[in-house]
Amino acid sequence: MDELDPFRDFQRTHYCAEITEQDIGREVHLVGWVHRRRDHGGVIFVDLRDREGTVQAVFNPQHSPASHRKADALRNEFVIGVKGKVSRRPEGMTNPKLKTGAVEVMADELAVFNRSRALPFNLDEDLEVEEAIRLRYRFLDLRRPSMAANFALRHRVSKITRDYFDGLGFYEIETPFLTRSTPEGARDYLVPSRVNPGGFYALPQSPQLLKQILMVAGMDRYFQIVRCFRDEDLRADRQPEFTQVDLEMSFVEQGQLIEIVEGWIARLFEELLGKTLQRPFPSMTYAEAIEDYGVDNPDTRYGLKMKDITDAVKGSEFQVFRQVIEGHGIVKALRFPGGTRLSRRELDNLVGMAKDWGADGLIWAKCTGAGLQSPIAKFLSQDIVGAVIDRMGALEGDLLLMMAGSPGRVNPWMGRLRTELAEAYDLIDSSAHAFTWILDFPLFERDKEGHITSMHHPFTAPREEDIPLLDENPEACRSLAYDLVLNGTEIGGGSIRIHRVDTQKKILSILGISEAEGEEKFGFLLDALSYGAPPHGGIAFGLDRLVMILAGAKSLREVIAFPKTQKAACLLTQSPGPVDAEQLRELHIRTVLPKKPASG
């Protein structure tokens, strides 16, 4: 076996990708990985790669017989050092695809610091490789230039974020990971306490209460780039541990906070994408979002807004409409311009899709010169057809898609139909970045069991003018909560908080949390609020989601160095894994595994 060279007295002078025509004639010392080797029998080319990119090293037997001989043994991903002079590539040999394509390094010396086994997958091509393999060999996957670029971007997002908030007088303050479980929200990750038998810490879902306490503590402006944990099922845009840009300010109102956040986002886009964002960002109320888009995170890169046509179809002969309207349901419609070109098969697919979601049906109607062409046309009088066309602003060639049912079901389904249509018929400008603030969220909502819960969280302040509603009709009460949506993804959300202890107690009581329970779970907050808490509010952003969008990635896993799989496992470290019985004993823990069906 060939000897490896010691790494000694080898001072790197440049990153590979930094070599330019300015360096021609200069001696450079480079280190990195063999990205690819091309052996022509005589001359050998090696694309030498480091974090920043690649440069071509040339091993010529006439120029340096010893290093040429040594280069013969190089293979992909060997770790080497090259000393040599930068030269201009011969006429016609430049590679315009490479940043360093006009130059090359004529190798005088080659040092081989380490070898590599044959690779489990190809690193350089943007071929799709099964994600399980990429994750298992994440150290190789991350060497791919596109991944390196994602982390360079992520670093710059963090750096700009720190600089921006520092510039506005925010303190970066750390909050504990070992904290206590609070009700509401997501499932907690729990950590058993060795010294307190039977006691558990919870990893924070967000530093919510502690940042409010920091405001009470007079810190005035706080921010943190902080890991948060939620033990819920994963999605392409949801990991069990994720990073928030979390901030909180005292003596602030919604408008001012929004302005500060927009300044930050605009700076990120300006510096990272060279894109100037129009400010202020557009906004709509929660009620408008639901009315027009069916969801509270509308993708505003395209139209296809929907409209309520309940009153227009009232009195129709169509049984489904009649029954729904009698049952206080709604009928909503969406206009797809030019949609009459859809074939019967395509329409059936749309209907089938809606039924897969659980919808009772989806009704289509083509606007033709001869009126509405639809399976339900015979149930609709001329008056009703006229009213619908009028309401929808439908033109000849348009397709109308209608759904009837309770608002809680029809709105999200129509919202989903809208995105499916936009995707299927290519209505999305993928280069666009459409921001929308969603304002005036309801303070409360009802869960499946009919219990009243906080829409945002229990510390969100009601709108001043809606406070009287707390007693009469809490569900109509709007809050001072706000979300920022980008291209249909919620990237941040926050609120003005309750700073009066009496209001906070009232909210808890509406939520059905008894005084004793409130005292036990949030006593420290109630205490803090009663010692001169300043008016305050804040917001938190999903850093991973933001970086994902900036990087144009389809999954969070592309911008997280060591992400979890959908089953919340790390394929690199094989976590979660078993622990010793002794460790469990110390923690006063006994595991009870689910029963498996008896085998044999």
Add this chain to the structure above:
RNA sequence: GGGGGCGUGGUGCAGCUGGUUAGCACACCGGCCUGUCAAGCCGGAGGCCGCGGGUUCAAGUCCCGUCGCUCCCGCCA
């Protein structure tokens, strides 16, 4: 918890209504080659078709179960 997709040499894929020797590209190994850059040419090695069961004369192919990865619903700001 539920629904969809995928699983075939190291990687990416093909393999028809079940049929005899499982194919292609890249990677790998050996050889040739002094200007390539996804180098090229010649040759070679490499497969328990995820795993288990079933149907059948016969299963990569059909059925059931299971495991893994993934997308979505539920859940989650």
